[in-house]
Amino acid sequence: MKRLFDTVQSPTWFAKNQVAQNRYARLATAGLLLAGGVLLGTRNAHATPASGGFYPTTDIYAKGNVHYDADAYTKDDLKDSFSLTNGLTFGLGPETDKIFGRTEVGFDYNFTSGLGDLSVGKRLLGNFKTQLYNNDETATRIVAGGWGLGSTRTQPNYLYLLGSKSFSGNRIHVGVAHSLSDDVITRNRTSLQLGYDRYLTPKIQFVADYYSGKGPASGVQPTLYYYLNDKSDIALGYFRANNRDLGDARNQIYICFDYNFDLKAANANP
Numbered sequence: 001m002k003r004l005f006d007t008v009q010s011p012t013w014f015a016k017n018q019v020a021q022n023r024y025a026r027l028a029t030a031g032l033l034l035a036g037g038v039l040l041g042t043r044n045a046h047a048t049p050a051s052g053g054f055y056p057t058t059d060i061y062a063k064g065n066v067h068y069d070a071d072a073y074t075k076d077d078l079k080d081s082f083s084l085t086n087g088l089t090f091g092l093g094p095e096t097d098k099i100f101g102r103t104e105v106g107f108d109y110n111f112t113s114g115l116g117d118l119s120v121g122k123r124l125l126g127n128f129k130t131q132l133y134n135n136d137e138t139a140t141r142i143v144a145g146g147w148g149l150g151s152t153r154t155q156p157n158y159l160y161l162l163g164s165k166s167f168s169g170n171r172i173h174v175g176v177a178h179s180l181s182d183d184v185i186t187r188n189r190t191s192l193q194l195g196y197d198r199y200l201t202p203k204i205q206f207v208a209d210y211y212s213g214k215g216p217a218s219g220v221q222p223t224l225y226y227y228l229n230d231k232s233d234i235a236l237g238y239f240r241a242n243n244r245d246l247g248d249a250r251n252q253i254y255i256c257f258d259y260n261f262d263l264k265a266a267n268a269n270p
Helices: 023-039 244-250
Strands: 066-075 083-091 103-110 124-135 140-149 158-167 170-179 190-201 204-211 219-227 232-241 251-260
Touching: 083 124, 158 190, 219 251, 232 244, 244 251
Parallel strands: none
Antiparallel strands: 066 083, 066 251, 083 103, 103 124, 124 140, 140 158, 158 170, 170 190, 190 204, 204 219, 219 232, 232 251
């Protein structure tokens, strides 16, 4: 997702400050994703927080699950503007269908050199998600959470309310998100979120998610996930920002690797 990700985090809210990345950043990205492939180690949740392509889903990591993700964004020519983040998310449980019956918390670190000389604290992004409602019989879940949490000068600080419904192998998401950062999201700070996903085969999942508005974190991202096994996946996606003013940074390629460090798969909503 998850996963900037997230997931992850945003390929665009730093776009105006990004410069072409050096060779080290490219090698670091390639090496990180290759190392992930060697580890061979979740379904239904891909970035921090558990997300679809770019934005959160109602999936929540199971209690005791420690999820790692590496996410990279680059311009559509695959040469410039790499954004590289690594993240960890922790499932806290307690694994019930009651309010607050499932919760996850996590963080990401943005290695992007194009951000300039930022302190460690300004490169950290926090996230959390908790279940408000879950009904297996109707295949419905509602969650609340936050992502991109950190410095109001460098992070978007989104809070969101999100619901999902599954039917005949398909799942849809509808929600609303609001940014608390006027310096980062200077307009359209409230976005409608829409999402869709389904498994095309047992190993391939298609996901598409969307934020409305013309803020720097608003856009659409279709993504394909390939599951190496029941603990790991790799992903390829394409992010297109709604705002034309972002120029070359409007269209970006997304590459992701996810790994779960225990035997518990992410707890997907039904």
